[in-house]
Amino acid sequence: MSRLKIAIAGAGAISEFHLRGWRSRSDVEICGLCDPDQARAEARAEQFGIDRVFTDVEVMLDQTNPDAIDIITPVGTHADLVRLAAGKRVHVMCQKPMTATVAEAEALIADVGETVRFMVHENYRFRPHYAEMARRVADGEVGNVRHARLTVRSSSLFDYPGKTPFLLGRQPYLAGFDRLLVFEILIHHLDALRSIFGEMDVTSAVLDRVNSDVKGEDVALVTLRSAAGATIVIDANVSAIGYPPLPTDRLEVLGDRDTLVLDQAVIRKLSVEEPLTVHDLKANYQACFTGAVNAFADGLITGAPFPTDRLDNLKTLKLMESVYRAAGIAV
Incomplete structure (x- = not known):
């Protein structure tokens, strides 16, 4: 894998800093951005020159066929979106906290297993x-x-x-x-x-x-x-x-x-x-956002371990x- 197709889920305030990190790489194509608020998604997409905007993550994954997804959504949505992506064999980087509780995180980690690579965006x-x-x-x-x-x-x-x-x-x-x-x-x-x-x-x-x-x-x-x-x-x-x-x-x-x-x-x-x-x-x-993005992208390209993979973040x-x-x- 030498060039990555990345889908973005979430266009809230913090997404700007994720996207600056992604835009700093020449080996990444941002193939879609999704947010349930279409106007917010369109505004962020225009800011970063992203052509395709969605309001449904599953539709975005099906239509763009990304290598990985960057999940930048509220914590209550994380587990469902990680499972959705893993079910489609899409690698995952998910904003912290992985889930609201340890019990939920352990269940999520068990469900995903080794199906895809899974990093938590914990950036300090x-x-x-x-x-x-x-x-x-x-x-x-x-x-x-x-x-x-x-x-x-x-x-x-x-x-x-x-x-x-x-x-x-x-x-x-x-x-x-x-x-x-x-x-x-x-x-x-x-x-x-x-x-x-x-x-x-x-x-x-x-x-x-x-x-x-x-x-x-x-x-x-x-x-x-x-x-x-x-x-x-x-x-x-x-x-x-x-x-x-x-x-x-x-x-x-x-x-x-x-x-x-x-x-x-x-x-x-x-x-x-x-x-x-x-x-x-x-x-x-x-x-710190760019560093986390680079750790994820470099790990996918080279096979290197993620510093904040799901088990470490647990x-x-x-x-x-x-x-x-x-x-x-x-x-």
């Missing part, structure tokens, strides 16, 4: 600043990791008077989610932390809500223990007044040799004077559910 580990942290920790720059702390802040759910919170303006359905911050946002960070520290277990979790207009949590304090014995703490608040709407991350990694700090765009090692690494966070936002889903269980919330 592809952000260049997180990828650099993973590489430098793996290279032993801090020695054995003993402790890490991730602080996440944003005002994306803060209820400013007279304004719709940023995240609800982009994804209004999130207001009705019983599980919110960990399920929708921190699942990204959990996966990125897995890529840096390996497998972890949740030892405690406290969840809270600042914005009373949403059902789910917007504050989380989570403690984890890595398989190597490191203590890892996540302290997150996305209704934090004064912070920008997009999350700002600070990750401190303390080892027995040195300490490595990611502070928003800057990475530095504390014990020695060295040039700082300064990242362009706006560019990195698109880069571990992230299990970790996410463990946070809720530790906080006393049924899943």
Whole structure:
């Protein structure tokens, strides 16, 4: 397989960044775009020069005969669309989370089996600043990791008077989610932390809500223990007044040799004077979508494994559910 025909399911806000990733490749043909809202589908198709627009995914698959589909739809539709594609022998990349629960994911994975290749678009580990942290920790720059702390802040759910919170303006359905911050946002960070520290277990979790207009949590304090014995703490608040709407991350990694700090765009090692690494966070936002797209496309063309295949992503889903269980919330 040297050239890919890709079908796109979903024309919502996030599809723009997927499509920029696909358009960066010369070995890909986007053969169709589908959304139940035809006007929205047509607008996105015009933006990216896609000739064929559909409102039914099965019709799109039958008429375009793609090699693979990129599923960029709400989580409640994922399992049915993955099964539909697999039944037609179409490889799948599906937006995170794979499904709403681990039980649903396990059933889906069992049903699909080895029929097609199946990757989950979980992209934070592809952000260049997180990828650099993973590489430098793996290279032993801090020695054995003993402790890490991730602080996440944003005002994306803060209820400013007279304004719709940023995240609800982009994804209004999130207001009705019983599980919110960990399920929708921190699942990204959990996966990125897995890529840096390996497998972890949740030892405690406290969840809270600042914005009373949403059902789910917007504050989380989570403690984890890595398989190597490191203590890892996540302290997150996305209704934090004064912070920008997009999350700002600070990750401190303390080892027995040195300490490595990611502070928003800057990475530095504390014990020695060295040039700082300064990242362009706006560019990195698109880069993580493009990185996931490239991992999927390259894997299909070369046969290389997907970094976030269905089995790997199941571990992230299990970790996410463990946070809720530790906080006393049924899943």
